[in-house]
Amino acid sequence: MGSLLAVDLGLRTGLALFGADGRLRWYRSQNFGTATRLRRAVHGLLRENPEVRWLVLEGGGNLAEIWTREGEKLGLAVIRIPAERWREQLLYTREQRTGAQAKHHAGDLARRVIDWSAAPRPTSLRHDAAEAILVGFWGVLHVGLLEQVPAELRR
Structure with a gap:
């Protein structure tokens, strides 16, 4: 079925990869510094x-x-x-x-997605990586990799 890559756009970028089962595989924050290096x-x-x-992108612009x-x-569906x-x-x-407030609560929910996915726990979780995780979680629901929010993540 394929996987989904979520990106919180910026020169400091949050990235999160979700597998075909809708679970988080890896996540990170990366500072590219310039648009040329990012490209x-x-x-x-x-x-x-x-x-x-x-490919699910949060944000716009160049x-x-x-x-x-x-x-x-590459023929990806870009959202x-x-x-x-x-x-x-x-x-x-x-x-x-x-x-x-949104960034704080996003961090809390992203940690829950990490735990539910059995992905490695972060020592610290930057807000751009946390937001990429949630952009990706929204994406797996949107494209149908998950039919609904798992019971363990419902609030």
Whole structure:
């Protein structure tokens, strides 16, 4: 069926790879520094993970175009969403009244996804990696790798 790569866009980028079973395989935060380095890295990253079928991007602008172009060259389904879309589905309204609040609660929920997936636990979890995890979790629900939020993650 393929896997899904989620990206929280930025020069400091959050990445999260989900398997065909809808579980998180790996996640990380990476600082590319410049758009040129990002462009080269995206090319390599997508080719290193040939099982990826869906690319879910949070954000827009020039950096989104870099990911979109590379993904489309490889025939990936590219989905671009604003943060509000996944937050509406995964966080309570009271947890997203401010950006700082949303980032805090995203970190808590991302840790729960990590535990549910039996992925390695982080010593520290940067907000961009946490948001990539939740963008990806939204994505696995959206594309049907998971039919619903697992009972262990429901609140």
